[in-house]
Amino acid sequence: MAALSLRHVGRHCLRAHLSPRLCIRNWSLPMAMSICHRGTGVALSAGVSLFGLSALLIPGNFESHLELVKSLCLGPSLIYTAKFALVFPLMYHTWNGIRHLVWDLGKGLKIPQLYQSGVAVLVLTVLSSVGLAAM
Amino acid sequence: WLWRSGLGKPRNGRAAAVLLNKFLLARPVAVLTRPVEDCHHQTCKFHTSPRSFAGSKAASLHWTSERAVSILLLGLLPAAYLYPGAAVDYSLAATLTLHGHWGLGQLVTDYVHGETSVKVANAGLYLLSALTFAGLCYFNYHDVGICRAVAMLWSL
Numbered sequence: 327m328a329a330l331s332l333r334h335v336g337r338h339c340l341r342a343h344l345s346p347r348l349c350i351r352n353w354s355l356p357m358a359m360s361i362c363h364r365g366t367g368v369a370l371s372a373g374v375s376l377f378g379l380s381a382l383l384i385p386g387n388f389e390s391h392l393e394l395v396k397s398l399c400l401g402p403s404l405i406y407t408a409k410f411a412l413v414f415p416l417m418y419h420t421w422n423g424i425r426h427l428v429w430d431l432g433k434g435l436k437i438p439q440l441y442q443s444g445v446a447v448l449v450l451t452v453l454s455s456v457g458l459a460a461m
Numbered sequence: 462w463l464w465r466s467g468l469g470k471p472r473n474g475r476a477a478a479v480l481l482n483k484f485l486l487a488r489p490v491a492v493l494t495r496p497v498e499d500c501h502h503q504t505c506k507f508h509t510s511p512r513s514f515a516g517s518k519a520a521s522l523h524w525t526s527e528r529a530v531s532i533l534l535l536g537l538l539p540a541a542y543l544y545p546g547a548a549v550d551y552s553l554a555a556t557l558t559l560h561g562h563w564g565l566g567q568l569v570t571d572y573v574h575g576e577t578s579v580k581v582a583n584a585g586l587y588l589l590s591a592l593t594f595a596g597l598c599y600f601n602y603h604d605v606g607i608c609r610a611v612a613m614l615w616s617l
Contacts, residue, residue, distance in 0.1 A: 364568070374561060375596075378592065378594070378595070378597045380596070382592065423535070424535070427528060
């Protein structure tokens, strides 16, 4: 019955001596997006904290550090990739954050709306990241 | 609840199956107690307990403040682009730190258990947020400031 079928679903995790807790769940888009919202939030927080702490602890001003990066003569595609990598989690967290605020107003909580708004957030994230990294 | 039942480290397959069985048998009972007539059209009406049950309004105010700060931060992003300067720099430093502090606080609430662990985690979080805010303000005062820094970085 249900218990045995779940055990069957999680068996490849058990074989790898891992806990089956992640394998027996039916992953869905809203679920994955929710954990990504948390993940990007933590990553962005870490970045801001790193920036703040290095301002306090590392000698030299911002301009000198930028000069150091400039002296590495990195190619434009690498710079674009780095900008994209910086702006992508910020954009995802921002657009999904707006989606969260809409939920807090009580709107868009029906299941099909959840998936529609989720896809909209993903599309907006990619478009805005591409656009901002090109600036 | 599923992992707290001890499924985390199945010492032998049978123990895990028995525990899993026990919990999944318990669940249908919980489902039966939910009012069936509300679950139509892919929505479920739910009812919250009356406001008089809460001892204080602190949690409710905290929730509202979190949303207010989120909206403020949202507005600061275009402001940083259109009106860069000291006002936006310091507002960003404060709002960013506060939003991050409360967000990480939710993580502590969700993942840290045990009275001492929670106290230690929150103390560490306060320290991190304080240092971050201090660092950002220092940067705003002694260096170019957040808005200019992003502009300079982007012109690379």
